[in-house]
Amino acid sequence: MLRSTATTWGVVTRLFHWGMLLLFAGILSVGYYMTDLPLGPQKLKVYALHKSVGLTLLALAALRLLWRLGERRPLPAPMPAWQAWAASAAHVALYALMFLVPLTGWLFNSAAGFPLQWFHLFNLPALHASDPALKSIAKELHETGAMLLIVLGLAHGAAALKHHFLDRDGTLASMLPVVGGRR
Amino acid sequence: MNRHWPRAFGVLVLAAATGTAGAAPTYTVVPAQSSLSFIGTQQGEKFTGVIRDFDARIAFGTADLAGSRLEVAMRLKSIDSKSPDRDQAIATTDWFDVAKYPVATFRTLAIRATPTGAVGDAELTIKGHTQRLAFPFAWKAAADGGATLDARVTLDRLDFGLGTGEWADESMVGRKVEVVVHLTLAPAAPPPAAPGKPPVAKPAHP
Numbered sequence: 001m002l003r004s005t006a007t008t009w010g011v012v013t014r015l016f017h018w019g020m021l022l023l024f025a026g027i028l029s030v031g032y033y034m035t036d037l038p039l040g041p042q043k044l045k046v047y048a049l050h051k052s053v054g055l056t057l058l059a060l061a062a063l064r065l066l067w068r069l070g071e072r073r074p075l076p077a078p079m080p081a082w083q084a085w086a087a088s089a090a091h092v093a094l095y096a097l098m099f100l101v102p103l104t105g106w107l108f109n110s111a112a113g114f115p116l117q118w119f120h121l122f123n124l125p126a127l128h129a130s131d132p133a134l135k136s137i138a139k140e141l142h143e144t145g146a147m148l149l150i151v152l153g154l155a156h157g158a159a160a161l162k163h164h165f166l167d168r169d170g171t172l173a174s175m176l177p178v179v180g181g182r183r
Numbered sequence: 184m185n186r187h188w189p190r191a192f193g194v195l196v197l198a199a200a201t202g203t204a205g206a207a208p209t210y211t212v213v214p215a216q217s218s219l220s221f222i223g224t225q226q227g228e229k230f231t232g233v234i235r236d237f238d239a240r241i242a243f244g245t246a247d248l249a250g251s252r253l254e255v256a257m258r259l260k261s262i263d264s265k266s267p268d269r270d271q272a273i274a275t276t277d278w279f280d281v282a283k284y285p286v287a288t289f290r291t292l293a294i295r296a297t298p299t300g301a302v303g304d305a306e307l308t309i310k311g312h313t314q315r316l317a318f319p320f321a322w323k324a325a326a327d328g329g330a331t332l333d334a335r336v337t338l339d340r341l342d343f344g345l346g347t348g349e350w351a352d353e354s355m356v357g358r359k360v361e362v363v364v365h366l367t368l369a370p371a372a373p374p375p376a377a378p379g380k381p382p383v384a385k386p387a388h389p
Binding site (some may be wrong): 042 | 224225227228230264265266267268269272275277349350352354355
């Protein structure tokens with residue numbers, strides 16, 4: 001059951017979903033923690049890790065989007081139109097932020113004139129030349145995007161719990177890491 | 184060859200004594216066409232830092248290597264590495280400690296001719312650490328009486344106490360730093376006549 005069916009999400013989609021959730025939870029925690037570190041090699045190492053994971057998430061987002069475009073989706077559980085609309089809007093926004101937050105981070109790093117290396121293995125080019133004005137804009141976008149991602153992610157999780165415990169439908173179960181169909 | 188030696192020696196002695204003809208000519212730097220920079224490595228990527236504010240005293244002539252010298256004073260507050268964050272870090276005590284050691288100096292103790300060009304036996308002082316180094320440089324005389332001086336030397340930053348302790352780890356910042364010197368030089372104006380010497384002949388006033 002690698003692929004999704006009419007009733008449940010496939011294994012690949014579930015791996016993307018929960019794997020990226022874990023990475024995002026980690027990178028966001030590190031992101032909030034690292035800015036207050038005293039300047040030193042330790043700080044640079046934590047930043048380097050943050051950037052490496054961020055680039056990984058950007059690549060995963062691209063793969064996930066490609067995969068999703070070629071997949072069918074399980075039929076949604078019956079729900080009021082406004083909820084269906086809100087769910088769709090949140091999904092589109094979450095996908096957009098999965099790209100925008102790493103990309104603005106990359107731009108922020110470029111405008112700050114810093115190197116960008118993926119786990120000590122290879123370097124990536126700057127998206128823009130060093131530029132203090134652009135740096136502050138990119139920083140603002142990166143931080144606002146991260147905050148939006150947290151808020152929307154929590155709303156998304158809360159909605160899944162509502163489906164499970166209040167509506168008692170199979171929406172959450174269809175995405176759980178343990179493969180199971182909708183009840 | 185040998186029979187010309189006494190005469191050549193005599194000319195040198197004369198030149199040294201009078202301090203005029205044959206002495207190493209002096210030059211001033213043309214700042215707009217000169218640069219003093221270094222190439223470092225941070226997290227696998229090279230970056231260039233430019234030292235914008237420096238003074239140089241240059242006297243060089245192949246006919247008077249003994250009287251030739253290169254002296255440079257660099258004000259390290261002026262380092263621009265195309266990243267304000269990095270420039271800020273560079274100024275801290277872990278690196279150049281610019282507040283305590285604002286100026287780095289370079290001077291040749293001797294300059295010798297080699298088959299591949301001139302080489303200075305030089306002393307470089309950064310952050311209170313003085314190191315001897317060989318300083319090979321290419322000197323090209325220009326048609327206007329000026330010259331260009333080009334040199335590249337590779338230094339080990341730890342020799343100068345730059346980024347010691349936790350920073351010594353090379354995975355963040357490489358140890359080898361290449362210094363690139365490009366100076367465009369204009370002939371210096373002749374020094375004012377010393378007192379007691381007859382003044383330079385002036386055109387008669389009508």
